[in-house]
Amino acid sequence: MNTPAPEKPIDLLASVGPFRSRLPAVQAYLYPLLSVALVTVVGKIVTPFFDIVNVTLLYVLPVLVAAVRWGLKPSLFASFLGVLAFDFFFVPPVYSFAKADPKDLAVLATFLLVGIVTATMATRLRNEVARTRKEEKRTLALYSLSQRMASKADLDEIAQTFARTAAEAAGGQVSILMPEKGSLVLREVAAHPRRGTRLSEKEQAVVQWVLEHGRPAGRGTETLRKATELVFPAKAGKNTMAALMIDLNEKHEALPSEQAQLVEALANLAAVAITRIRLAQEAERVQWLMESDKLHRALLNSISHDLRTPIASVMGAVTGLLEAESVRNGETTKAFLEMIKEGATRLNRFVANLLDMARLESDTLRLKTEWCDIQDIVGVTLREMHDAVRDRPMRIDIPPDLPLVAADFALIEHVLINLLENGVKYSPPGSEISLTVRTSETALLVTVADHGPLIPEHERDHVFEKFYRLQYSKSTDGTGLGLSICKGIIEAHGGEIWVDPSSGPGNSFTFSLPIREQPSMQAEEEEGERHVV
Amino acid sequence: MSSDAIRIMVIDDEIQIRRVLTVVLTQHGYDVREAASGGEGLSLAATLKPDLIVLDLGLPDIDGVEVLHRLREWTQTPVIILSVREDESDKVVALDAGADDYVTKPFVMGEFLARVRVALRRRAEETDEPVLTFGELTLDLARRLVTVRGEKLKLSATEYEVLKCLATYKGRVVTHAHLLRTIRGRHHHGDSHYLRVYIAQLRRKIEEDPNHPQYIITEPGVGYRLTTTG
Numbered sequence: 233m234n235t236p237a238p239e240k241p242i243d244l245l246a247s248v249g250p251f252r253s254r255l256p257a258v259q260a261y262l263y264p265l266l267s268v269a270l271v272t273v274v275g276k277i278v279t280p281f282f283d284i285v286n287v288t289l290l291y292v293l294p295v296l297v298a299a300v301r302w303g304l305k306p307s308l309f310a311s312f313l314g315v316l317a318f319d320f321f322f323v324p325p326v327y328s329f330a331k332a333d334p335k336d337l338a339v340l341a342t343f344l345l346v347g348i349v350t351a352t353m354a355t356r357l358r359n360e361v362a363r364t365r366k367e368e369k370r371t372l373a374l375y376s377l378s379q380r381m382a383s384k385a386d387l388d389e390i391a392q393t394f395a396r397t398a399a400e401a402a403g404g405q406v407s408i409l410m411p412e413k414g415s416l417v418l419r420e421v422a423a424h425p426r427r428g429t430r431l432s433e434k435e436q437a438v439v440q441w442v443l444e445h446g447r448p449a450g451r452g453t454e455t456l457r458k459a460t461e462l463v464f465p466a467k468a469g470k471n472t473m474a475a476l477m478i479d480l481n482e483k484h485e486a487l488p489s490e491q492a493q494l495v496e497a498l499a500n501l502a503a504v505a506i507t508r509i510r511l512a513q514e515a516e517r518v519q520w521l522m523e524s525d526k527l528h529r530a531l532l533n534s535i536s537h538d539l540r541t542p543i544a545s546v547m548g549a550v551t552g553l554l555e556a557e558s559v560r561n562g563e564t565t566k567a568f569l570e571m572i573k574e575g576a577t578r579l580n581r582f583v584a585n586l587l588d589m590a591r592l593e594s595d596t597l598r599l600k601t602e603w604c605d606i607q608d609i610v611g612v613t614l615r616e617m618h619d620a621v622r623d624r625p626m627r628i629d630i631p632p633d634l635p636l637v638a639a640d641f642a643l644i645e646h647v648l649i650n651l652l653e654n655g656v657k658y659s660p661p662g663s664e665i666s667l668t669v670r671t672s673e674t675a676l677l678v679t680v681a682d683h684g685p686l687i688p689e690h691e692r693d694h695v696f697e698k699f700y701r702l703q704y705s706k707s708t709d710g711t712g713l714g715l716s717i718c719k720g721i722i723e724a725h726g727g728e729i730w731v732d733p734s735s736g737p738g739n740s741f742t743f744s745l746p747i748r749e750q751p752s753m754q755a756e757e758e759e760g761e762r763h764v765v
Numbered sequence: 766m767s768s769d770a771i772r773i774m775v776i777d778d779e780i781q782i783r784r785v786l787t788v789v790l791t792q793h794g795y796d797v798r799e800a801a802s803g804g805e806g807l808s809l810a811a812t813l814k815p816d817l818i819v820l821d822l823g824l825p826d827i828d829g830v831e832v833l834h835r836l837r838e839w840t841q842t843p844v845i846i847l848s849v850r851e852d853e854s855d856k857v858v859a860l861d862a863g864a865d866d867y868v869t870k871p872f873v874m875g876e877f878l879a880r881v882r883v884a885l886r887r888r889a890e891e892t893d894e895p896v897l898t899f900g901e902l903t904l905d906l907a908r909r910l911v912t913v914r915g916e917k918l919k920l921s922a923t924e925y926e927v928l929k930c931l932a933t934y935k936g937r938v939v940t941h942a943h944l945l946r947t948i949r950g951r952h953h954h955g956d957s958h959y960l961r962v963y964i965a966q967l968r969r970k971i972e973e974d975p976n977h978p979q980y981i982i983t984e985p986g987v988g989y990r991l992t993t994t995g
Contacts, residue, residue: 580871600986603958605965611978612985628976632969636958641985642853751958 260302264310267294272317284322288343291318295347299354307355311347315340374497381505390509391474394502398476401494405479408466408502409439438463439475446472448496464495466503473506474499530699534712538582546575577619581649585713588646589698592720599640599724603751606634606669606676609641613648620656627666634669637676637745643721644745650714651680651741659684659738675727675747681740692731718743770796771885774813776806776832777821777847782870786819789874790881803827807835815842817885820864822848822855830859837863843884847872853986857940860987866937867987879992883936897932900993902971902980904932913971920970923948927963928971931981931991940988964989 271294275287291314299307319329323336377397384390391408399406442449442463449455450462466474476499549571591597607630614621614628648667655665663683670677687695694700696719699712715729722729722743729743773795775786780801787797798813800806803824810818818836822829833844846859846867856867865884868877895907901914906929911918920928930947931939944960964983968975982990 576871603956603961605961607965607968607975608961608983610976612983614977615982630976636961645985751956 260306261309263302264294264298264306265313267297268310268313268317270294271314272321275322279322287322288318288339291315291343292346292350295350296354299351300358304351304355307351308348311344311351314347315344318343370494374501377498378501378504381501382508384505385509385512387506387509390502390505394476394498394505398478398495398498401498402478402491407477407479408474409477410474410506411443435461435477439477442475443472446470448492450477462492464499466499466506468500468503468507471503471507473503473510476502527698534699535586539579542575542578542582546572546579549575574619581653584646585650585717588643588717588721589713592717592724597720597724599643601638601640603636604639604641604644605636606630606644606678606745609644609648610667610669612641613645613652616645617649617652620653621665623662624656625662625664627664629666629668631669634671634676635747635750638748639725639745640721644725647718647721647743648678648680650718651743654714654741655680655682655684658682663738671747672744675744677742677744679740679742681738683738686733686737687731687739695731696729770794771817772796772798772813772815773817773819773881774798774800774806774810774815775819776800776803776824777819778802778823778825779821782821782847786877789878793878795881803829803832806832810836810840810842814840817881818842818844819881820844820846822846822859830855830862833859833862833864843887845880845884856987857942860938860940861942879936886935887937897935899932899936899980899991902991902993904929906932914973918970920967924963924967924970927960928967928991931989934991936990936992938984938988938990942988944988 294310298310462478464476465472549568659682666681668679698716727744783799790797843865846864866880897904
């Protein structure tokens with residue numbers, strides 16, 4: 233089986249967490265300083281051509297840039313620095329902080345105010361945009377996760393994916409727990425399990441509470457906040473299907489709300505996926521029950537008919553014999569007795585078929601495999617069927633030196649009995665039945681052929697179904713089980729069975745048994761044994 | 766019933782089986798006693814000392830093989846096992862524990878009676894016989910000579926051993942394990958596939974039609990027996 237290519241991880245982490253400047257603090261303040269210096273230089277250059285009021289506008293630029301790139305504090309720093317620079321370098325008296333005109337102070341104050349407001353608003357805007365982008369990313373990630381989940385049919389795979397994703401999002405160990413048949417089952421654990429997979433009683437209590445109430449509990453919530461872990465419910469509608477238990481590292485007081493929201497969203501997605509799978513499983517089970525029910529009814533019908541028929545003939549013959557002497561003579565008596573024997577034999581075979589079917593159905597068919605000589609099995613079968621094939625010319629064609637097959641002797645015998653019985657039943661009395669054995673490169677092929685009416689092509693596969701009766705044979709007695717049992721037995725051996733029109737008129741049933749490597753045989757001749765004369 | 770009649774004891778909890786066996790065996794001149802349980806059978810056997818015991822494996826009180834063990838503690842009287850087809854391993858266990866032969870329910874009376882005769886013969890003829898005959902098959906053990914339908918057969922040493930083992934059982938079933946022990950005495954590992962091959966070879970030499978064996982009969986799951994038109 234091919235292992236599917238590992239799926240690309242869904243990067244939810246990128247969508248979580250506050251935006252932080254990537255630069256260390258020193259640089260975050262150094263760059264505003266430099267940009268203010270740059271503006272000062274530029275200002276000095278253009279002052280001869282423009283009014284100094286225009287220069288103030290220039291000083292707004294570092295504030296804006298700092299707000300967008302480095303955050304609130306650097307931008308406030310830039311604004312403050314800008315005011316100082318403007319005062320020092322441009323406001324008369326130039327190159328001093330003293331002010332000649334009190335109006336200038338007002339200008340400076342206003343400028344500072346403008347700077348602060350700009351910094352604050354720009355930062356807020358920047359954060360807003362970042363947040364929106366984050367949310368967009370998160371929504372996309374959740375969407376693609378949910379799409380991926382829609383195609384999965386395995387509960388374990390789903391639990392695995394969710395646990396992993398949630399562990400990334402939460403930054404801690406995540407365990408998924410589901411109630412199954414009354415007890416709590418730990419489905420999946422992800423992200424550096426640093427402890428065992430057994431739940432402590434406290435943990436169990438928290439999980440139980442969450443499953444019952446459908447609300448988060450544990451650290452950072454209103455319920456059971458002393459617990460070391462945080463448990464989220466995975467809900468679909470009103471039902472809580474599972475619980476996500478997050479084991480936070482000691483340093484966390486509680487899960488930041490953004491991450492908590494994300495985990496909650498994941499939990500609900502998980503719940504939907506789990507519900508879907510549960511429903512699918514339920515549907516399968518109902519389907520199976522319906523099939524099973526149909527089969528049981530067919531079986532009861534079959535048993536009722538096919539058991540009663542031979543019993544009826546036995547009863548008839550026996551009561552006939554017990555009747556007063558009247559019409560009896562030696563021949564009639566013998567005929568009655570033969571009927572009883574035949575009825576009993578048929579009953580016995582029917583029981584054998586039922587037992588085989590029960591074993592096949594229960595899926596615990598353990599083959600008693602041993603090395604078998606097919607000629608041996610044929611010999612036993614023919615002895616067993618002696619009476620049934622008594623009036624039929626039998627042509628047996630088994631070449632010498634066939635390889636041994638690994639098989640269950642008794643079961644293959646049953647297959648041959650069923651095939652021969654069918655051959656006798658569905659072909660004209662007195663017509664020949666043949667049994668041929670051949671080998672292919674990989675298998676032993678056994679063919680039972682008769683001269684009965686051909687099975688139509690469209691029915692050739694169906695004959696091997698349970699209780700299937702051909703259109704023209706509904707009146708003949710028989711279970712309709714025989715061929716399906718043959719198929720079950722042969723397939724359990726790794727072989728195949730099929731029906732073809734034979735070379736002569738009639739049907740030819742062939743089954744194959746795989747030939748494995750033959751066991752080693754030391755030749756006697758090597759040992760120099762003397763032969764017995 | 767003359768006191769010389771061969772005494773057979775039937776131990777089976779099912780009355781229908783006891784009834785039909787008693788009727789048929791009596792018709793053939795045997796003196797039949799019945800026991801309906803293992804316990805009853807064991808105590809009855811001690812007082813009656815029958816010439817042959819027919820023992821059902823599926824007894825309600827004591828396990829059939831256990832009854833056999835207890836019998837074998839003090840008597841070598843022939844025992845024929847009755848069992849249902851599916852319990853093949855039980856039959857093998859019983860045979861290894863000292864049972865002489867078995868019959869599977871539902872059985873054919875002719876077969877059953879033949880096995881009774883064979884088992885009784887064992888008791889009667891304890892002395893070693895140099896020449897064993899089965900229909901048209903003859904084994905001269907003293908001269909290591911095998912003929913079938915008048916013709917001498919050429920057998921390998923192991924084939925001869927297998928045939929001889931089957932023959933000395935004079936029609937009783939011989940388990941796979943026992944046959945393998947015979948072969949194992951030689952150089953082979955004595956795995957079951959060897960046995961299959963030797964039997965196939967023997968059949969080709971002895972049987973008129975190897976597809977319809979008349980001499981070497983397979984008892985599925987148990988072993989083989991040498992008989993005449995089984």
